[in-house]
Amino acid sequence: MLDEKDRLQDSLVTQKYIAHGYNSAATEAANPQLMDTFINILRDEHQIQKEIFNEMRIRGWYQPKEANTNDIRQSFSKWSQELQRVQNKAIQTGAQQARPQQTGAQPPSYQTGIPHYGFQTGVGMPQQPNDIQQQNLYRSPQNPMI
Amino acid sequence: MQLTEMELFYIQEQLRSEALAIAKSMASANQSTDPRLQQMYSRVADRHRTHYETILRNLQNIAPQGQYQTQY
Numbered sequence: 603m604l605d606e607k608d609r610l611q612d613s614l615v616t617q618k619y620i621a622h623g624y625n626s627a628a629t630e631a632a633n634p635q636l637m638d639t640f641i642n643i644l645r646d647e648h649q650i651q652k653e654i655f656n657e658m659r660i661r662g663w664y665q666p667k668e669a670n671t672n673d674i675r676q677s678f679s680k681w682s683q684e685l686q687r688v689q690n691k692a693i694q695t696g697a698q699q700a701r702p703q704q705t706g707a708q709p710p711s712y713q714t715g716i717p718h719y720g721f722q723t724g725v726g727m728p729q730q731p732n733d734i735q736q737q738n739l740y741r742s743p744q745n746p747m748i
Numbered sequence: 749m750q751l752t753e754m755e756l757f758y759i760q761e762q763l764r765s766e767a768l769a770i771a772k773s774m775a776s777a778n779q780s781t782d783p784r785l786q787q788m789y790s791r792v793a794d795r796h797r798t799h800y801e802t803i804l805r806n807l808q809n810i811a812p813q814g815q816y817q818t819q820y
Contacts, residue, residue, distance in 0.1 A: 606785065609776045613792070616772060620765045627758035636755055639806050640762075643799045650792055657788060 610658050617651040751810045759807055766800040769793075 604612065624644035631637035658664035751759075773793035780786045 604779070606780060606782060609780065610785075612772070613776065613789075616769055620762070620769060623758070623762050623765055627762055630754045630758060632752050633750075633755060633810070636806055636810075639802060640758075643762075643802065646795060646799065650795060653788060653792070657785060
């Protein structure tokens with residue numbers, strides 16, 4: 603016989619499986635109406651999962667280990683540089699391809715020396731307003747590195 | 749309206765999963781001794797039922813009318 607913790611754990615595993623199925627289903631849907639249906643249900647499955655997760659957490663049955671603060675800082679530094687590297691590569695490749703034509707056309711905006719950030723940190727992160735500890739760990743950059 | 753084989757496959761997969769999730773949530777609501785969790789499981793079962801009905805309605809809208817064949 604399953605106990606209370608087993609049941610919550612089982613529900614969580616079921617939710618993960620179902621959400622996975624809807625994500626695949628949405629990816630493979632050719633019919634736009636069907637795709638919307640799958641995506642809308644997928645969102646609700648995630649909300650159910652969050653409810654179950656919260657019930658486990660308030661009972662102390664789900665305690666994900668906090669990431670090391672230094673690791674987070676290093677990760678941010680590393681991946682900020684990676685974005686720069688990839689973009690610089692793209693600009694160089696673009697410049698090489700554009701050179702033979704010698705048109706007097708205006709350069710694309712990303713070549714004007716202003717750093718082009720194609721990302722927004724924090725967006726899409728799971729929001730857990732109750733979890734103050736988690737929020738304190740992550741501070742979005744005020745002055746992005748150039 | 750047409751349906752690809754892949755879409756039909758996933759519709760059936762998800763209907764199967766939702767049906768199982770309904771059954772499990774209802775069983776958990778009965779077995780749990782915590783009133784708070786009993787309520788949560790009942791709500792979860794209802795939501796899975798809504799999902800099931802939504803997908804089934806999609807299938808009904810897509811299904812060609814008057815060509816039903818019982819293959820079971």
